Amino acid sequence: MTDSLLHGRFLELADTLPFLRLGDSPTPVRELDIGTRVPVWCKDESGYGSGGWGGNKIRKLEWLLPEAQRRGARTILTVGGTGTNWGLATALYAREHGIETALALVDQPEDDHVREQLQRLKSSGATLHFTHSKLRTVLCAPWLVVRHMRGRTLPYLLPAGGSSPIGTLGYVEGALELAAQVRTSMLPEPTYLVTAVGSGGTAAGLTLGLRLAGLRTRVLGVVVNDTLPLDAEHIIGLAKRTEGVLRTRGAQFAPLGLRPEDVTIVRDWIGPGYGHETPAAVAAQKLGTTAGLELETVYTAKALAALIDLDARGELGDGPVVFLDTYGPRHR
Numbered sequence: 536m537t538d539s540l541l542h543g544r545f546l547e548l549a550d551t552l553p554f555l556r557l558g559d560s561p562t563p564v565r566e567l568d569i570g571t572r573v574p575v576w577c578k579d580e581s582g583y584g585s586g587g588w589g590g591n592k593i594r595k596l597e598w599l600l601p602e603a604q605r606r607g608a609r610t611i612l613t614v615g616g617t618g619t620n621w622g623l624a625t626a627l628y629a630r631e632h633g634i635e636t637a638l639a640l641v642d643q644p645e646d647d648h649v650r651e652q653l654q655r656l657k658s659s660g661a662t663l664h665f666t667h668s669k670l671r672t673v674l675c676a677p678w679l680v681v682r683h684m685r686g687r688t689l690p691y692l693l694p695a696g697g698s699s700p701i702g703t704l705g706y707v708e709g710a711l712e713l714a715a716q717v718r719t720s721m722l723p724e725p726t727y728l729v730t731a732v733g734s735g736g737t738a739a740g741l742t743l744g745l746r747l748a749g750l751r752t753r754v755l756g757v758v759v760n761d762t763l764p765l766d767a768e769h770i771i772g773l774a775k776r777t778e779g780v781l782r783t784r785g786a787q788f789a790p791l792g793l794r795p796e797d798v799t800i801v802r803d804w805i806g807p808g809y810g811h812e813t814p815a816a817v818a819a820q821k822l823g824t825t826a827g828l829e830l831e832t833v834y835t836a837k838a839l840a841a842l843i844d845l846d847a848r849g850e851l852g853d854g855p856v857v858f859l860d861t862y863g864p865r866h867r
């Protein structure tokens with residue numbers, strides 16, 4: 536139950552933070568041949584998890600599901616787009632642990648990928664509420680909470696992408712894992728760790744975890760979502776709230792003093808908006824395929840497109856750079 540780097544070697548957290556291992560760690564790292572100037576490595580999160588869907592949301596659920604159980608919640612109520620990987624992962628893994636999922640779904644541009652995902656959501660056992668827009672979701676929220684009460688027990692409300700401070704612990708753990716891989720020479724210490732930023736938890740957790748681990752690696756977050764505030768201030772704000780959770784629960788470490796300057800956030804690869812395909816993303820998706828990566832154009836292909844463009848402009852230093860493959864299209 537507690538074989539986690541955060542619980543174990545790194546921080547003396549004992550059993551104060553419940554944790555539930557859902558995937559096989561460490562996830563693999565390998566060098567990618569995609570014709571860049573700097574060496575590029577991939578940390579491959581796509582196969583993480585065992586519940587029929589993988590990717591970066593599973594590490595958040597490792598902390599969120601036992602927290603839901605600790606609170607005695609019977610249902611998780613959360614939000615996402617109609618192609619939400621977060622909602623699907625929550626539905627599949629929560630059900631395995633006796634927790635129901637209710638999703639408020641906001642419209643996003645429809646393509647084959649999103650239509651397929653919606654089919655998976657429909658057969659996931661989750662209760663779906665099509666609220667269409669962010670405004671309508673906010674207006675419906677009180678009704679949704681009451682609708683999903685079980686007796687007097689409130690549903691466990693989670694933000695988009697599972698990016699609460701507890702969910703963010705998932706990528707603190709992910710960064711500690713990467714640091715352990717650097718220490719055992721499975722890859723060189725990277726200058727940058729590139730990830731898509733959809734709700735911020737992954738980038739925030741990585742930033743906190745890399746600092747705790749003492750690596751010099753900088754998180755380079757590629758924003759793909761224009762409907763949430765995701766600038767460096769917000770990412771660091773979330774990282775600091777997560778640091779606060781660790782301290783409140785008994786972890787002891789010197790003050791980290793994280794500042795917005797400690798993370799690099801770029802926004803030039805969103806294109807017209809969240810979920811909209813861009814030519815650069817389509818090209819990066821094709822390039823990824825040649826290197827054995829299965830990417831999609833909502834998140835991962837936009838992040839790889841940014842990496843490729845920044846490399847071409849010589850803005851990634853000498854590397855090596857790590858690309859975090861966060862997409863987990865697993866079928867049982």
Ligand SMILES: *Cc1c(COP(=O)(O)O)cnc(C)c1O
Pocket residue numbers: 590591620621695696698731732733734735736737738834835861862863
């Ligand atoms: C959710 C998601 C992300 C973004 O992670 P956040 O923690 O929400 O910023 C990246 N890639 C994929 C495939 C995702 O589903």
